[in-house]
Amino acid sequence: MQAVSDGARWMVRLVEGERLPDVFVEFARAHGIRAAAVPMGIGQLTQVRLAFWNGTEYVPREIPTPVELVSLSGSIGEAEGEPSVHLHATVGLADHSTVGGHLVSGTVGLLVESLVETFPGRAFPRPFDESVGLRRLELGGTG
Amino acid sequence: MQAVSDGARWMVRLVEGERLPDVFVEFARAHGIRAAAVPMGIGQLTQVRLAFWNGTEYVPREIPTPVELVSLSGSIGEAEGEPSVHLHATVGLADHSTVGGHLVSGTVGLLVESLVETFPGRAFPRPFDESVGLRRLELGGTG
Amino acid sequence: MQAVSDGARWMVRLVEGERLPDVFVEFARAHGIRAAAVPMGIGQLTQVRLAFWNGTEYVPREIPTPVELVSLSGSIGEAEGEPSVHLHATVGLADHSTVGGHLVSGTVGLLVESLVETFPGRAFPRPFDESVGLRRLELGGTG
Numbered sequence: 001m002q003a004v005s006d007g008a009r010w011m012v013r014l015v016e017g018e019r020l021p022d023v024f025v026e027f028a029r030a031h032g033i034r035a036a037a038v039p040m041g042i043g044q045l046t047q048v049r050l051a052f053w054n055g056t057e058y059v060p061r062e063i064p065t066p067v068e069l070v071s072l073s074g075s076i077g078e079a080e081g082e083p084s085v086h087l088h089a090t091v092g093l094a095d096h097s098t099v100g101g102h103l104v105s106g107t108v109g110l111l112v113e114s115l116v117e118t119f120p121g122r123a124f125p126r127p128f129d130e131s132v133g134l135r136r137l138e139l140g141g142t143g
Numbered sequence: 144m145q146a147v148s149d150g151a152r153w154m155v156r157l158v159e160g161e162r163l164p165d166v167f168v169e170f171a172r173a174h175g176i177r178a179a180a181v182p183m184g185i186g187q188l189t190q191v192r193l194a195f196w197n198g199t200e201y202v203p204r205e206i207p208t209p210v211e212l213v214s215l216s217g218s219i220g221e222a223e224g225e226p227s228v229h230l231h232a233t234v235g236l237a238d239h240s241t242v243g244g245h246l247v248s249g250t251v252g253l254l255v256e257s258l259v260e261t262f263p264g265r266a267f268p269r270p271f272d273e274s275v276g277l278r279r280l281e282l283g284g285t286g
Numbered sequence: 287m288q289a290v291s292d293g294a295r296w297m298v299r300l301v302e303g304e305r306l307p308d309v310f311v312e313f314a315r316a317h318g319i320r321a322a323a324v325p326m327g328i329g330q331l332t333q334v335r336l337a338f339w340n341g342t343e344y345v346p347r348e349i350p351t352p353v354e355l356v357s358l359s360g361s362i363g364e365a366e367g368e369p370s371v372h373l374h375a376t377v378g379l380a381d382h383s384t385v386g387g388h389l390v391s392g393t394v395g396l397l398v399e400s401l402v403e404t405f406p407g408r409a410f411p412r413p414f415d416e417s418v419g420l421r422r423l424e425l426g427g428t429g
Contacts, residue, residue: 088185
């Protein structure tokens, strides 16, 4: 992973074998990012697990073959003092059809390029909400 | 709806039962936003109506069950003195297939998180173009 | 093509008949942009060619009918002294299904609106990597 910034805006470059979302956790930790949005990510994933929330649990779908990462969207917050990353993705298959959902995990293939827009001085908490069984982003006060 | 900003960049949090695109109209009105892009939105929608422009009219598709909001993209301009919001979305269904198009309406489920990038001091007009039967964004002068 | 900026953030408006990705090359050249991300693009394309990288070559799919541009993501770098644009897209068809991949080319229909986030003073090189047969974005030093 490499990253360059212009103020609060970061361009991130992920290389073969790196894992999503873990590499965004490392990125956030390395740069002290506690509040951010991920509006863009493209490239190739060689393995991806997407999931659909059915109201009780995430129903996963594993795609073990290379796919085009067509859209990547998400946020970086904080949970229990550690970066908390939540990502959704659309991927393009060999027949150009698309599959999408919550990105549980993905392995970078040739490259992934991503834009991260941070909110310096803020922290977005992501507490676990027992009533729904999920962590949910809050916008917090100024951290 | 909650929103926090870092200069021209806003993070928006929508909660259960709020309606798209209306809640972005309220957001724009509350903060005097007359020119913006919406590059990111993720979360869950419990009801969504997408549409395809066939050259004459929008052909709708209603999805009455919860879906993953996988991508949300759009713009905020101004029409007849009011905020004008145009959104496109990709949603992930229970079988992880995706459906996409113009987002006519959607109801927020567990949460929607969205990034909005504004252009302070500008207004993007969205006049109705009778030749095509649609409103189309212009970039305007500095407002 | 029209474009307005607020610092490093640009809103771009493409009109009927303009071609992607060429028009982003012209945009980058006109404004001296050597490093940028494209996190948002919506509108209509009347013709689009998407492709899937199968490890050896891009397998194309041509869609000769109008489609909704549902997501547009990419980056602007530099290759051999010229702007180098790489885009991925999801498009919505008449039946609201979606197709996605590397955007080889597309012709703008009624309108395309796009957000471009630049990194002033930087250049992202996109050298050809013979080992994989593709150009790959690097983040460079400060240009």
